[in-house]
Amino acid sequence: MTKISETAFLVNYLRSKNKELSGDIYSDLWIEETTSELAEEFQREINPLESYQLSLRHRFFLEWVKKAIAQGVERVINVGAGFSTYTHLVEPPIPTCDVDYQHIVAYKAQKLKEFETKKLIPHREIVFLPTDLNNSKSLDKMKEQLKKWVITEKSLAILEGITYYLNKQQLDRVFNVLSKIQSKGSLIAVLYWKPDAIDNSVFKKWIPFAKKNYSYDPTGYTYLTKGYFEELDGYHIVDFATYFDLEKRFAKNNRIRKNNDNVFPEDFVVLEKVR
Numbered sequence: 001m002t003k004i005s006e007t008a009f010l011v012n013y014l015r016s017k018n019k020e021l022s023g024d025i026y027s028d029l030w031i032e033e034t035t036s037e038l039a040e041e042f043q044r045e046i047n048p049l050e051s052y053q054l055s056l057r058h059r060f061f062l063e064w065v066k067k068a069i070a071q072g073v074e075r076v077i078n079v080g081a082g083f084s085t086y087t088h089l090v091e092p093p094i095p096t097c098d099v100d101y102q103h104i105v106a107y108k109a110q111k112l113k114e115f116e117t118k119k120l121i122p123h124r125e126i127v128f129l130p131t132d133l134n135n136s137k138s139l140d141k142m143k144e145q146l147k148k149w150v151i152t153e154k155s156l157a158i159l160e161g162i163t164y165y166l167n168k169q170q171l172d173r174v175f176n177v178l179s180k181i182q183s184k185g186s187l188i189a190v191l192y193w194k195p196d197a198i199d200n201s202v203f204k205k206w207i208p209f210a211k212k213n214y215s216y217d218p219t220g221y222t223y224l225t226k227g228y229f230e231e232l233d234g235y236h237i238v239d240f241a242t243y244f245d246l247e248k249r250f251a252k253n254n255r256i257r258k259n260n261d262n263v264f265p266e267d268f269v270v271l272e273k274v275r
């Protein structure tokens with residue numbers, strides 16, 4: 001049994017250390033003490049730039065949510081949502097569907113109610129779809145539910161920190177489901193790992209850490225290439241970025257090397273449905 005879902009606590013904790021950059025003003029709400037120690041160890045021993053990197057990553061998706069709304073998108077489908085709360089961070093809010101494991105969506109739904117009652121967070125319209133994306137039947141069910149939720153409206157699907165956890169066949173199916181339910185003008189914003197990630201020094205340190213703390217072997221990740229997205233039927237690429245690019249977009253620092261070899265080598269792509 002892996003503990004992949006616990007990475008949602010980890011990324012949230014590290015994001016909370018850099019709210020100005022990430023824009024995630026609610027990240028403090030999801031901090032758990034046990035995760036904090038592990039996250040600190042992770043940042044100290046594996047990747048000193050992790051909080052910075054995760055904040056750039058969140059900012060990328062947040063800016064795309066805003067841009068999508070400005071382009072007439074009316075629904076967000078957050079796949080592998082964890083504790084990200086984009087609809088809470090934008091005005092006007094956008095109806096959102098969170099897809100994640102049953103225990104994560106149940107925990108999140110209950111906590112959001114608590115936070116709302118305590119007036120720590122505003123109310124938002126969120127539909128929770130408990131799904132195991134690596135399970136075909138569960139994915140079929142998600143497709144049927146999404147079809148009813150997104151009718152003709154343009155949507156933005158977010159895949160932040162999830163593609164590599166899915167086996168390739170299921171990941172292909174996720175994109176297939178999206179292409180079936182999305183209308184023309186809809187968007188998909190994705191973060192993915194390339195096959196050469198395995199040569200990256202930060203990634204090499206991450207392998208034993210993930211095995212020990214998450215019972216998970218990152219060498220089994222599913223990798224993708226830009227070419228994969230170029231060939232997705234019915235979509236074209238409207239944005240592409242590395243962390244080096246994101247630093248130029250959102251921060252005035254110079255911490256990330258051009259070839260991204262001092263950070264996790266994740267790339268970002270945004271696709272628009274053209275037919």
Ligand SMILES: C[S@@+](CC[C@H](N)C(=O)[O-])C[C@H]1O[C@@H](n2cnc3c(N)ncnc32)[C@H](O)[C@@H]1O
Binds near residue numbers: 160162
């Ligand atoms: C690294 S976290 C990212 C969370 C969030 N997107 C973010 O960036 O803050 C990965 C998320 O994917 C979810 N996840 C991983 N494998 C999954 C699967 N097979 N089905 C559904 N959710 C999954 C985990 O539960 C977790 O919430």
